[in-house]
Amino acid sequence: MEIQGKIKLVSETQTFGNNGFRKREIVITTDEQYPQHIMIEFVQDKTDLLNAYQVGQTVKISINLRGREWTNPQGEVKYFNSIQGWRIENLQTEQSGGTIPPVPPIEAFEPANDLNEEEHDDLPF
Template identity: 40%
Template structure:
């Protein structure tokens, strides 16, 4: 099942490569949802991380993604796995002068840091 969302890129995380060779990179897109904008985290895996190469925070994009779910130790997790990005190519204008995102909050170690998916 495929879904799509449009919004402005808030941040692009660093690429993570695991010992197994698995690669993933995450991006947060701010979607205007009326009074309360939503910050949606999408992940790109393996060869799809290349889609994030020419993107910058502040760009407007449309992302096609699939919803993935799994069970791990009796808990259930969902991920939004991106596979196509439009509107954010290298020809897109750079973010406005003076545009500056606050640095992301420090990340605490989480229970799934060692999970390669």
């Protein structure tokens, strides 16, 4: 699955337990009639994928939905879902240096009033 949106937050990498489990979260805001703020977690070596991204960038993230069951100390069974990212792409196009500059409005140009077509006829035919 994929989700697109603008980055609202990129958290720092968190490390848990003796095994060094790493997790990093990103929040993106979707661009739809009712925008949603979706938190996606990247784990282990995937946390480094977020280093190149900043708040405000528009991205597409490939995700997996994860679910787990947990029994609390009172014996009640609870279920939790998470959204786990495994790839992220920048959707903003970079402006290259070879782009054509915008054309000024016509009011910025002076009219050419001193043209005499008979004197300036240098066409070869």
